[in-house]
Amino acid sequence: MQIKRIGLDLAKYIFEVHGVDAQDEVVLRKTLRRDAVAQFFAELEPCIVGMEACCGSHYWARVLTDLGHEVRLISPQFVKPYVKSNKNDRNDAEAICEAVGRPSMRFVPPKSAEQLEIQAVHRIRQRVVANRTRLVNQVRGLLGEHGIVVARDITRIRRKLGEIADDQSGNFGELFVDMLRDMREELAELDTRLAGYNRRIKNLFRSNEMCQRIGQIEGIGPITATALVAAIGDRSCFKNGRQFAAWLGLVPKQRSSGGKARLFGISKRGDRYLRTMLIHGAGAVLGRSAGKTDIRSQWLNRMRERRHPNVVAVALANKNARIVWSLLARNQMYRAEHAVSPA
Structure with a gap:
């Protein structure tokens, strides 16, 4: 047989x-x-x-x-x-x-044990961040029921909880103040755990040569770099950078028929976590590009004159994804002067 x-x-x-x-x-x-x-x-x-x-x-x-x-x-x-x-x-x-057995089938890149370990750090950190966000939202809602509105800033939430716990503002019952003190301790514990996972990610970033190369790209820091290295796996599964960007969902969604092309917003396929990190990093770069004279900033500023900033951020995230694939697939170093071709 x-x-x-x-x-x-x-x-x-x-x-x-x-x-x-x-x-x-x-x-x-x-x-x-x-x-x-x-x-x-x-x-x-x-x-x-x-x-x-x-x-x-x-x-x-x-x-x-x-x-x-x-x-x-x-x-x-x-x-x-x-x-x-x-x-x-x-x-x-x-x-x-x-x-x-289909010749046109697309396969998932297999991951090594090291990649799975890096991915586990990110998944646990993501859960800690979500738990902290839920806690802060609950605190804001409880305070709102007592007529105290706090802006969506975690630093202000910490300050307000400290004032109430120290009995410096507001007239609250003893039971409510005790619960807020417990929530302040829980928030401090989550902050400590999150800081610990951030240190782990920075150590992984420093010890991984591929992460170091990716981290040289504007808009990609230790968190995004390690997440990309953990997710990509075998780079040969993507023929080019465009396929990698499409795998991340950073390309337009298409519904074309009858010879007429219809393109919409990004497809949002693939890993939402990676896509979010790339877009947030691109948004940070976009916010600092005003007044700069390098080729990359000039390209961003020209695009921003005619498109919405969110569209420009997604375009930059798409370009960064393609650069990441090129660096990893060809084992090259990042060169900023070649990142964007001059007009």
């Missing part, structure tokens, strides 16, 4: 396997327990193994690659059209096997 291609449906405990030969005839359908997966593939001849990019897929990609197989990860949205009839694990494995 010569197996050419296998579709593996991942799960916590029960895995479904669907294999075909060189003539695309079904030669294997099997259900495996988790502890038997590695042994099963170790006894097979090397072949192509397709999996959906989901929880645990990068781990199994490393395991099966070490066993000599060629692993291809597919976004679940590209597998769904190949599911026949009702959805179940066996049909999913068959659909994965069919999708992975």
Whole structure:
């Protein structure tokens, strides 16, 4: 039995396997327990193994690659059209096997263990930031019910909580003041945790040569640089910088028909976290470009004269994404004078 291609449906405990030969005839359908997966593939001849990019897929990609197989990860949205009839694990494995054999299929870049560690730091930091934002919003809402309106500035929230906790302003009940003191302590704890994750990211940035090269681009700091290195994986999965920018959702959404092109705002596909970091960094550069005479600032100022600042920020984020791909794919250093061609 010569197996050419296998579709593996991942799960916590029960895995479904669907294999075909060189003539695309079904030669294997099997259900495996988790502890038997590695042994099963170790006894097979090397072949192509397709999996959906989901929880645990990068781990199994490393395991099966070490066993000599060629692993291809597919976004679940590209597998769904190949599911026949009702959805179940066996049909999913068959659909994965069919999708992975398509010549025009696009695959997800596999990540190394180091990249997953960097990504974990960002995910935990993102959760801490979200928890702090929720806490600040709750404090602002509670104070609003007592007639105190605080601007959307976390520094002012800290100051107001300190004044109330020290009983320097307002006439509040003892219970309410005690709760605000607890919330001030919780906010201080979240600030401490966030500062700790920021230090981890800065240490990762200093110790990674690729991050150092990316960080030379205006609008990309340690947080964005490390997040990009953790997400890109194998740069060969993108043919050019435009494909990378499209993967991040920084290109116009298109709904063209009948030979008429219709372009809208950015597609917002891909990783929202990366896209947000790039756009925020571009906005910071845009705010400091006024009065500068370098080529990049002149290009931004000319565009800003005819377009909205948010559009200019997205355009700069798109350009930065393409530069990032070029630096990583070609192993080059950033040269600011070549970032924007003169008019």
